[in-house]
Amino acid sequence: MAILPKEFFLQDTIKTAKNLLGCKLIRNINNEKFEGMIVETEAYTQDDPACHAFRGLTQRTAPMFKEGGVAYVYFIYGMYHCMNVVTGKENTASGVLIRALEPIPPLKNTNGPGKLCKSLQINKSLNETNLRDKNSGLWLEKFREISPDEIITTTRIGIKQAAEYPRRFYIKDNPHVSKK
DNA sequence: GATAAGATGTTA
């Protein structure tokens, strides 16, 4: 299937968070491919108190300010990495947290943002990597069409700031969404 | 089932 084009990442972040549902995330490790379909996302924008970039540009958040289509990978809780798809124009800080994948064999254990990064061996070496370039080892493709009535919207998980924002999206009845 | 605690390192 086709690699997601640049324009895909330059739309409204919330729209992109929904559009990413049903897309495939593919990781190439030593010419072995691991893939899964995105089933759960969360949107983070610069005007959002829960967004890492809310307080401005720092070394950590710099990737979020790049033009959409690259990865923002950060380390959390001393053990896990989480991966975002950066969205929007250059100098606007926004991204979409990938929270869960429906694994395609032999991939497994991808029902959570920390778990999927562990399974796909996503770490800071992939920070700022171009998600439209297969040579980067991590990229996105169009996979399945998800109709609007299959998308459930809820509040986000694991945050205290702006906890009431309805910016978490997942595919209805999909068993690979992260646990409550 | 539910809730609590612990692991652990980076960030601001």
Place this chain on the structure above:
DNA sequence: AACATCTTATCA
């Protein structure tokens, strides 16, 4: 000190 998490233990 808080943290965009997860696993294990300890209840009931």
